[in-house]
Amino acid sequence: MQTNGHEHVIEVTGLRRVYGGGFEAVRGIDFSVRRGEVFALLGTNGAGKTSTVELLEGLAAPAGGRVRVLGHDPYTERAAVRPRTGVMLQEGGFPSELTVAETARMWAGCVSGARPPAEVLALVGLGAKTGTRVKQLSGGQRRRLDLALALLGDPEVLFLDEPSTGLDAEGRRDTWELVGALRDQGTTVLLTTHYLEEAEHLADRLAIMHEGRIAATGTPAEVTAAQPSRISFELPDGYFVGDLPPLAGLGVDDHETDGRIVKLRTRELQRAATGLLVWAGQAGVELRRLDVRSASLEEAFLSIAKEVSAQAAGTTTEKEYAA
Numbered sequence: 001m002q003t004n005g006h007e008h009v010i011e012v013t014g015l016r017r018v019y020g021g022g023f024e025a026v027r028g029i030d031f032s033v034r035r036g037e038v039f040a041l042l043g044t045n046g047a048g049k050t051s052t053v054e055l056l057e058g059l060a061a062p063a064g065g066r067v068r069v070l071g072h073d074p075y076t077e078r079a080a081v082r083p084r085t086g087v088m089l090q091e092g093g094f095p096s097e098l099t100v101a102e103t104a105r106m107w108a109g110c111v112s113g114a115r116p117p118a119e120v121l122a123l124v125g126l127g128a129k130t131g132t133r134v135k136q137l138s139g140g141q142r143r144r145l146d147l148a149l150a151l152l153g154d155p156e157v158l159f160l161d162e163p164s165t166g167l168d169a170e171g172r173r174d175t176w177e178l179v180g181a182l183r184d185q186g187t188t189v190l191l192t193t194h195y196l197e198e199a200e201h202l203a204d205r206l207a208i209m210h211e212g213r214i215a216a217t218g219t220p221a222e223v224t225a226a227q228p229s230r231i232s233f234e235l236p237d238g239y240f241v242g243d244l245p246p247l248a249g250l251g252v253d254d255h256e257t258d259g260r261i262v263k264l265r266t267r268e269l270q271r272a273a274t275g276l277l278v279w280a281g282q283a284g285v286e287l288r289r290l291d292v293r294s295a296s297l298e299e300a301f302l303s304i305a306k307e308v309s310a311q312a313a314g315t316t317t318e319k320e321y322a323a
């Protein structure tokens with residue numbers, strides 16, 4: 001459980017999940033999460049994120065491989081793991097006639113050493129809604145209630161399945177702040193999300209799943225670093241692409257034109273941008289509509305999904321960007 005002084009709170013090795021009809025939703029994945037880390041599982045629809053998280057939560061037994069949470073098997077040693085973890089499922093499914101406070105009190109009754117419900121409701125921004133019936137809450141407010149219930153037991157490990165789906169921009173920011181604060185207090189968080197910005201903002205490390213496998217993993221910076229940056233600009237009047245300095249010499253991987261717009265892809269952004277600007281300065285021309293962009297997690301995500309889909313079944317799809 002200890003690696004280089006870091007305690008691995010979640011360890012997943014060769015994990016597989018097969019559903020009743022024989023469909024293999026999780027096809028042998030490996031990752032680990034250190035104490036106090038926020039780890040995000042990203043992926044296309046149906047990639048296997050929820051299927052994986054449910055195995056970590058001990059809701060089902062794996063078809064193969066191994067899961068350890070806090071050193072225990074979450075399925076066979078549920079009693080040891082469950083009190084130390086908090087789970088926010090995609091669908092809470094509370095009795096809709098109860099009020100927010102009643103729901104939290106009822107839930108607290110099932111949790112040993114629960115925090116005061118009012119304190120947790122205030123933490124997620126539902127302090128003013130304690131008397132409201134659950135059926136009268138908005139979708140975003142229900143997600144906040146889901147989160148409050150997951151926090152009642154003051155968990156060491158928190159599983160959040162799409163925590164900000166249905167939240168408005170402010171609610172999403174509030175959730176991010178809360179997750180950040182929990183991490184600062186040492187809580188380990190594993191979350192699934194469709195929002196790449198959320199993963200970029202919150203995750204210390206992440207894994208991108210596709211069709212039951214991990215296609216890329218590492219810090220957000222490591223995963224995006226493998227993608228080329230882009231430069232685009234409008235050719236100055238009277239100039240052609242052939243008049244530009246030799247692009248390969250500037251570290252440009254490839255280029256395309258769209259009318260007068262030139263688009264370059266490069267893994268050496270500073271060198272390429274400097275070369276172009278020096279050329280423009282010496283030629284006394286302006287590069288109008290100049291746009292210089294580092295790769296984003298979104299570009300990494302889209303290119304990984306495309307690349308993996310294009311590969312024939314049976315070829316290796318695993319790509320580790322992390323050391």
Ligand SMILES: Nc1ncnc2c1ncn2[C@@H]1O[C@H](COP(=O)(O)OP(=O)(O)OP(=O)(O)O)[C@@H](O)[C@H]1O
Binds near residue numbers: 019020021048050052
């Ligand atoms: N109970 C089930 N029986 C059979 N197949 C299932 C079952 N639950 C999920 N699947 C299938 O397993 C695959 C993975 O589903 P899962 O819900 O884990 O994906 P996900 O990455 O969480 O997707 P999403 O982002 O859409 O929530 C999908 O193809 C889904 O149809």
